[in-house]
Amino acid sequence: MSKNYLLLCxxxxxxLFILFxxxxxFAVADGEATFDYPQIGAxxxxxxxxxxxxxxxxxxxxxxxxxxxAHCVCGGMNPGVVGSCDSNxxxxxxxxxxxxxxxxRAFFQGIGIKAIEDINIAPNYGKxxxxxxxxxxxxxxxxxxxxVAWIKPAELASENFYNTVNDVSIAGFGAIKEFxxxxxxxxxxxxxxxxxxxxxxxxxxxxxxETHYEEAICIKKNEEDSGVCSIDSGGPVFLKxxxxxxxxxxxxxxxVTKECDEYGAINISSSVYYYKSKIDRGSISYNExxxxxxxxxxxxxxxxxxxxxxxxxxxxxxxxxxxxxxxDTIDSDWRNNYEILLDYKNGSSIKTIDCENQHIGTFxxxxxxxxxxxxxxxxxxxxxxxxxxxxxxxxxLVDKSLADSLRSECNFLDLPKTSPYRKAIKKxxxxxxxxxxxxxxxxxxxxxxxAEFSKMSILTAEQAGIQFHDQEMNTFPDVIKGSWYEEYVQxxxxxxxxxxxxxxxxVIEGHPDGEFKPDDFISMPAMIKMVMQxxxxxxxxxxxxxxxxxxxxxxxLKGAQELPITPIFDRGEFTPVMAKKNKYHLHTKDGDxxxxxxxxxxxxxxxxxxLYISKK
Numbered sequence: 001m002s003k004n005y006l007l008l009c010x011x012x013x014x015x016l017f018i019l020f021x022x023x024x025x026f027a028v029a030d031g032e033a034t035f036d037y038p039q040i041g042a043x044x045x046x047x048x049x050x051x052x053x054x055x056x057x058x059x060x061x062x063x064x065x066x067x068x069x070a071h072c073v074c075g076g077m078n079p080g081v082v083g084s085c086d087s088n089x090x091x092x093x094x095x096x097x098x099x100x101x102x103x104x105r106a107f108f109q110g111i112g113i114k115a116i117e118d119i120n121i122a123p124n125y126g127k128x129x130x131x132x133x134x135x136x137x138x139x140x141x142x143x144x145x146x147x148v149a150w151i152k153p154a155e156l157a158s159e160n161f162y163n164t165v166n167d168v169s170i171a172g173f174g175a176i177k178e179f180x181x182x183x184x185x186x187x188x189x190x191x192x193x194x195x196x197x198x199x200x201x202x203x204x205x206x207x208x209x210e211t212h213y214e215e216a217i218c219i220k221k222n223e224e225d226s227g228v229c230s231i232d233s234g235g236p237v238f239l240k241x242x243x244x245x246x247x248x249x250x251x252x253x254x255x256v257t258k259e260c261d262e263y264g265a266i267n268i269s270s271s272v273y274y275y276k277s278k279i280d281r282g283s284i285s286y287n288e289x290x291x292x293x294x295x296x297x298x299x300x301x302x303x304x305x306x307x308x309x310x311x312x313x314x315x316x317x318x319x320x321x322x323x324x325x326x327x328d329t330i331d332s333d334w335r336n337n338y339e340i341l342l343d344y345k346n347g348s349s350i351k352t353i354d355c356e357n358q359h360i361g362t363f364x365x366x367x368x369x370x371x372x373x374x375x376x377x378x379x380x381x382x383x384x385x386x387x388x389x390x391x392x393x394x395x396x397l398v399d400k401s402l403a404d405s406l407r408s409e410c411n412f413l414d415l416p417k418t419s420p421y422r423k424a425i426k427k428x429x430x431x432x433x434x435x436x437x438x439x440x441x442x443x444x445x446x447x448x449x450x451a452e453f454s455k456m457s458i459l460t461a462e463q464a465g466i467q468f469h470d471q472e473m474n475t476f477p478d479v480i481k482g483s484w485y486e487e488y489v490q491x492x493x494x495x496x497x498x499x500x501x502x503x504x505x506x507v508i509e510g511h512p513d514g515e516f517k518p519d520d521f522i523s524m525p526a527m528i529k530m531v532m533q534x535x536x537x538x539x540x541x542x543x544x545x546x547x548x549x550x551x552x553x554x555x556x557l558k559g560a561q562e563l564p565i566t567p568i569f570d571r572g573e574f575t576p577v578m579a580k581k582n583k584y585h586l587h588t589k590d591g592d593x594x595x596x597x598x599x600x601x602x603x604x605x606x607x608x609x610x611l612y613i614s615k616k
Contacts, residue, residue, distance in 0.1 A: 032194060032195060032196070033192050033193065033194055033195075033299045033389075033391065034171065034193055034194060034195040035109060035110075035193070035294065035297050035299070035391065035393055036195065037171055037195065037238075037246055038060075038108060038109060038110055038111070038151045038292070039059050039060040039061075039108075039151055039152070039153060039154040039245075039246060040057065040058075040059050040060075040154075040171045040172075040193065040235060040236060041057070041058055041059070041060060041066065041106050041107050041108040041109075042054045042056070042057055042058070042106070042107040042173040042191075042193075042231075042324065042363065043055055043056040043057065043058050043066075043068050043072055043073075043104060043105075043106060043107075043142070043234060044104065044105040044106070044107055044113070044361075044363055045103055045104050045105075046103050046104075046105075049360065050359075050360060051335070051337075051359075051360040051361050052105060052113075052359045052360065052361040052363055053327075053361060054107075054173050054190060054191050054231055054324075054363065055072060055231060056068055056069060056072035056173075056231055056233045056234035056235075057171070057172035057173050057174070057231065057232055057233065057234045057235030057236075057252065058072075058106065058142070058234045058235060059154050059235065059236045059238075059246075059248055060108065060148055060151055060153050060154060061141075061153050061154055061156060061248070061279070061281045061284075062153050062280075062281035062282040062283055062284050063147040063148060063149065063153065063282065063283045063284065063285055063286060064117075064143055064144040064145075064146070064147055064148070064282055064283070065141055065142070065143060065144070065153070065280065065281050065282045066106045066141070066142040066143075066144060067139065067140075067141055067142075067234075067236075067248070067251060067279065068139070068140055068142060068233075068234030068235075068251070069138050069139060069140065069233050069234035069251055069252065069253060069270070070097070070121050070122050070125040070126075070135075070137065070138045070139055070140040071135065071138055071233065071253075072140065072233055072234045073097065073099040073104070073119055073121065073140055073142075074097035074099065074121060074125065074126070074140075097121055097125070097126070099119050099121075101116050101117065101118060101119055102115075102116075104116045104119070104142070105359075106142060106144060107322070107324065107363050107365070108148060108151065108322075109193060109322050109324065109391065109393045110292060110294060110320055110322055110393045110394075110395035111148055111150070111151065111292075111320055111322065111365070111395070112320055112322055112365030112366070112367060113359065113363060113364075113365045114144045114145065114146060114148065115144070115145040115146070116142055116143065116144060116145065117143045117144060117145045118142070118143040119140060119141075119142050119143070120140060120141045120142070120143065120280065121140045122137035122138070122139050122140060122275070122278065123137070123278075124136060124137040125137040125138060125139075125140075130213050130215045130216050130268075131203070131211070131213055133203060133216075133256045133268060134216065134253055134254075134256065134268045136215060137270070137275065138251065138253055138270045139251050139270050139275055139279065141279060141280055141281075143282070147283075147286075148286075149286055149287040149290075150286065150287055150290055150291075150292040150397060151286060151292065152245055152286050153281070153284050153286065154236065154238070154245065154246045154247070154248050155241065155245055155246070155247045155248070156247070156248055156272050156273075156276050156279065156281070157247060157248060157249040157271070157272040157273035157276065158247065158273075159273060160214065160271060160273040160274060161200060161217060161249045161250075161271075161273070162200075162212050162213065162214055162215075162216060162217055162218075162271055162273075162274075163212040164200055165199070165200060166199065166200045166239070167197060167198075167199050168197070168198055168199065168200060168217075168219060168237050168238065168239060168249065168250075169195065169196070169197055169198070169237070169238050169239070169240060169246075170195070170196050170197075170198055170219070170226055170228055170232070170235065170236070170237055170238075170252065171193065171194065171195045171196070171232075171235055171236065171238075172193070172194065172228065172231060172232025172233070172234075172235035172252060173190065173191055173192065173193055173194075173231055173232070173235075173324070174190050174194075174229055174230040174231035174232035174233075190230065190231050190326060190327070191324055191325050191326045191327060191362055191363070191389075192299075192324065192325070192326060192389050192390075192391055193324065193391065196226020196227075197226060198219040198220070198221060198222075198226055198227070198228075198237075198267075199219060199220060199222060200217060200218065200219055200220075201218050201219060201220035201266065202218060203216065203218040203256065203266060203268060204218075204220075204257065204266055213271075214271065214274055215270065215271055215274050215275075216250075216253075216268050216269065216270060216271055216274075217237055217249055217250035217268070217269045217270075217271050218256075218266055218267065218268050218269075219237060219250075219266070219267050219269070220264065220265070220266055220267075221262070221263060221264065221265040221266075221267070222263070222264075227255070227262075227265050227267055228252045228253075228254065228255070228267040228269070229254070229255065229267075232252050233252055233253060233254060234251060234252060235251075235252045236248040236249075236250065236251065236252065237249055237250030237251075237252060237269045238250075248272050249271070249272055249273065250269030250270060250271060250272060251269050251270040251272060252267070252269050253267070253268045253269045253270060254267065254268065255267050255268075256268050288400065289399065289400050290317065290397050290398060290399060290400055291397075291398050291399075291400050291403040291440075292320075292395050292396075292397055292398075293395060293396045293397075293398050293403065293413055293438075293439060293440045293441065294393065294394070294395050294438050294439070294441065295310050295312070295319075295394045295395060295396045295413065295414065295441055296308050296309075296310040296378065296392070296393070296394035296441075297391075297392065297393050297394075297438070298390075298391070298392040299389075299390075299391045299392075300389065300390070301387070301388070301389060301390075302325065302338075302380060302382060302387045302388060302389070302390045303387070305380060305390050305391075305392045306379065306380050306381075306382075307377060307378070307379050307380075308377065308378050308392060308394075309375065309376065309377045309378075309445075310375075310376050310377075310378070310394055310414065311374070311375050311376070311414040311415075311416075312371060312372075312373050312374065312376065312396060312413065312414065313373055313412075313413060313414055313415055313416040313417070313419075314373065314398070314402060314406070314413055315373070315398075315399070315402070316370075316371055316373075316396045316397060316398055316413075317369075317370065317397040317398070317399070318367055318368065318369055318370075318371070318396070318397040319342075319367070319368040319371045319376070319394065319395070319396055319397075320365065320366070320367055320393075320394070320395045320396075320397070321340055321342065321355070321365065321366040321367075321368075321378055321392075321393070321394050322364065322365045322366075322392070322393050323338055323340060323362070323363070323364040323365075323380055323390055323391070323392050323393075324362065324363050324364075324390070324391050325338060325362035325363075325388055325389060325390035325391065326362065326388035326389045326390070327361070327362055327385070327388065334384065334385055334386065335361075335384065335385050336361070336362045336382070336384065336385030336386070336387065336388060337360050337361060337362070337382075337383045337384040337385055338357075338361075338362055338364055338380050338381065338382055338383065338390070339355070339357035339364065339380075339381045339383055340355040340357060340364050340365075340366045340378065340379070340380060340381075341353070341354060341355065341378075341379040341381060342355065342366065342368065342376060342377070342378060342379070343376065343377040343379065344371075344372060344374060344375075344376055345374060345375040345376070345377070346372070346374060353366075353368060362388075362390070364380075371396075373416075378392060378394060380392065396413060398413065398440070403440060406440055407439075407440065409426075410425075410426045410429035410430050411426065412425075412436055412440055412441060412442035413440045413441060414441055414442055414443065414444070415442050415444060419444070419599075420569045420574065421444060421569070421599040421600075421602060421603055423606070424599075424602045424603040424605075424606035424607075425442060425444070425599065425602045427606055427609075428456075428460065428602050428605060428606060428609075431459070431460070431463045431609075432459065432463075433456055433459040433460050433463065433605070434456055434459075434598075434602065442598065442599075443598060444597060444598050444599035445597050445598070445599065446597060446598050447521040447522075447595040447596065447597060447598075448521065448522055448527075448595075448596050448597065448598055448601045449518065449519055449520060449521050449522060450516065450517060450518050450519070450520055450521075450522045450526075451483075451485035451488075451489065451518035451519065452485075453522045453527060453530065453596070453601055454485060454488040454489050454492055454508075454518075454530075455484075455485055455488040456601060456602075456605060457488075457492065457530055457531065457534055457605065458488045458491055458492065460605045460606075460608070460609050461534050461535065461609075463609065464535070464609050464612045464613055465613075465616070466534065466535070466612075468491035468492075468494070468495050469491075469494060469495075473490070473494065474490070474493035474494050474506065475490065475493070476489065476493070476510050476514065476515055476516035477514060477515060478515040478516055478517065478518065479516050479518060483518075485518055489508070489516055489518065492506070492507045492508045492530070492534075493506055493507070493508055493509070493510075493516075494506065495507040495534070497533050497537045497540070498537065499537050499538070499539055504537070504539060504540055505540065507530060507533045507534055508530065521595040521596075522595065522596050522601075523593045523594070523595055523596065524567075524577070524585070524586050524593065524594055524595070524596050524600070525551075525552075525553035525556070525557065525586060525593065526553075527567075527596040527600075527601060527604060528553065528556050528557055528560050528565070528567075528577060528604065529553055529556040531560070531565060531604050531605060531608050532556045532559050532560055532565075532608075533556070534608070535608040535609075535611070535612045536559060536563065536608070536611075536612075538555045538556060538559040539555060540552075540555060540556075541555075557577045557586075560576075560577055560604075561576040561577060563607070563608075563611055564576055564607070565577075565604055565607040565608055565611070566603070566607060567596070567600040567601070567603040567604035567607070568585050568600065569603075570585070574603075
C-alpha cells in the first residue's frame with residue numbers, strides 16, 4: 001500500500017481543503033441538517049486575511065474541553081511514516097505539530113464563537129499506525145478560555161464497541177459536493193451541521209482482509225446510512241442516551257475504502273474507550289440552574305432566514321444568536337461574509353442592536369445581556385459573496401425554576417400572560433391536543449399546514465366525545481401511507497356530514513384534483529369549514545343567507561359567526577369572521593385568502609370544543 005494512499009486514508013481532508021487542492025469533499029453523506037446535539041461544534045481557523053473558516057468538527061466533553069482529531073490541527077504532519085516526528089528518531093520529511101492557539105476558535109450553535117486557551121495533541125500522534133490504514137492516537141483536546149456553562153458535556157464511551165454490531169450516529173460540518181480547483185468553486189455546503197446514521201463494521205481494506213482494531217471504530221455506509229468525510233473529521237461517532245445526552249464512542253477520521261459517499265465505504269474513527277484514560281475532560285460540571293431554550297431556528301437558503309421574528313414574554317438572562325453557513329467559492333474577493341443585526345420593538349419605536357461582527361466569514365454570534373421582554377427580529381446581512389445555505393439559531397437563557405413552571409402549567413416562553421389566545425392554547429395543551437414547536441416555544445404566529453390541523457381537529461373532537469370511523473377507507477393519492485398524519489386525515493375523510501338524517505359528503509374531500517395537499521398551509525375559510533363540519537355541521541350549498549358576496553365558504557363562516565366561533569382578535573376584542581371588515585379577516589392586504597396561524601387554529605378549536613360540551 002503506497003504512502004500516498006495512506007495519506008488519503010488518514011483524513012487530511014481539512015488541510016487539503018484549505019490548500020485548495022483538487023479533491024472531492026463531502027459532509028455526512030446522505031445526512032440531514034440539524035440543530036440537535038448542542039455539544040457538537042465546529043473547529044474554525046483564521047486564514048491570512050483573518051477570515052474564520054471551518055476546518056473540522058468536534059464535541060464538547062467538559063465545561064471547557066473540546067475533543068477533535070489531531071490531524072485537524074496537525075495538517076502538515078506525515079503519520080504515514082512511523083516515528084516521523086518522534087524526538088528521538090527524526091526522519092526526513094517530518095513536520096513538527098505546533099499549532100498557534102490564537103489561530104483557532106470553537107463554534108457551538110445557540111452559544112457562539114469561543115476563544116481557545118490551549119491545544120493538547122495526543123502525545124503518540126504521528127508515531128505509529130493502526131494496522132496499515134490510519135494514524136494511531138488521532139485525537140486532540142482543545143481547552144477553551146471560558147466555560148460553555150449551559151450545555152451538558154457529552155459522555156465518553158462506557159465500553160469498547162470496536163468488535164460489536166451497533167447502529168450509531170454521526171455528525172459534522174463538512175461539505176457535500178465536488179470541489180473544482182480549476183473553476184475556483186466548491187458548489188457544496190460545508191459549514192452546515194448535519195446528522196446521519198451508520199453502523200459499526202469490520203475494517204475491510206480488501207476482499208482478503210477484514211479485521212477489527214482495538215484502537216479504532218470502523219463504520220460502513222450501507223444503502224440507507226451516512227458516511228463521514230472532509231470537515232466532518234474530528235466529529236463524533238456516538239450513541240444517543242436515554243437522558244437526552246450523547247455518548248461518544250469514536251472520533252471521526254476519514255474513509256479507508258472508496259469515496260465516503262459511496263455504498264459500502266468504510267470509515268475509520270479513533271476509539272474513545274481505548275484512549276479514554278489519556279483524554280483530559282477537565283471539569284464536567286455545567287450550570288443546572290438555567291435552561292438554554294431554542295427560541296427561533298431557521299435552516300435553508302439565506303433569503304429564507306434573512307429576517308426572523310421572535311418574542312420573549314418572560315424574564316430572560318441572555319439571548320444568544322448564532323449563524324453558520326456555506327461558502328461556495330474560494331475567490332477571496334467574492335467569498336460569503338455575513339453580519340448579524342437585532343431589532344427590538346418597544347411600542348412604535350424600534351431599537352437596533354449592531355452585534356460585534358469582528359470576524360470575516362459565515363460563522364457569526366451575538367449575545368444580549370438581560371434582554372427586554374417583547375418582540376425581537378434577527379437580521380442576517382450579506383456583506384459579500386453570492387450567499388448560500390445558513391443555519392440561524394436564537395436561544396434564551398432562562399432560570400430553570402421558571403422553565404419548569406412554564407412546562408408544568410402548559411405555558412410558553414413566547415406567549416405573554418396578557419395574550420388573548422393564552423386561555424385557548426393552555427386548555428388544548430392540557431387536553432394533549434397540542435404542544436410547542438420546541439421545548440417552551442409555541443410560535444403562535446406560525447402558519448398551520450393541513451396535516452397539522454387535521455391532527456389538532458381529531459384530537460380536540462375526540463376529547464369532546466365525537467367518534468370517528470375509517471371503514472370506508474377514503475384515501476388521497478398524496479397522503480403517504482404510514483405517515484404520522486395518515487390516520488387523522490383518513491378519519492376526517494371517512495367522517496360523513498349528517499344533517500337531518502341526510503348525508504352531505506364527508507368532513508374533508510380534498511382539492512378538485514383529488515389530492516389533499518397535507519403540506520400546504522390551511523386557509524382561514526378551509527379551517528372554519530373543517531371545524532364546523534366536525535362539531536356543528538351545516539349544509540354546504542345552502543343559500544339561505546341572501547349575501548351579495550356569497551362564496552363556497554359562506555355557509556361555514558356564517559354558521560361560525562352565529563355560534564359564535566371567533567378565532568380572530570382585532571382592535572382589542574375577538575370579532576366574527578363575517579364582520580364588515582371581512583376582507584381584513586380573511587384576506588391579506590393584497591386581497592389573497594390568508595392562512596390560519598397556530599394561535600387562531602387553537603382558538604377556533606377551543607371555541608368549538610367549549611360550545612359542543614356545553615350543549616351535550
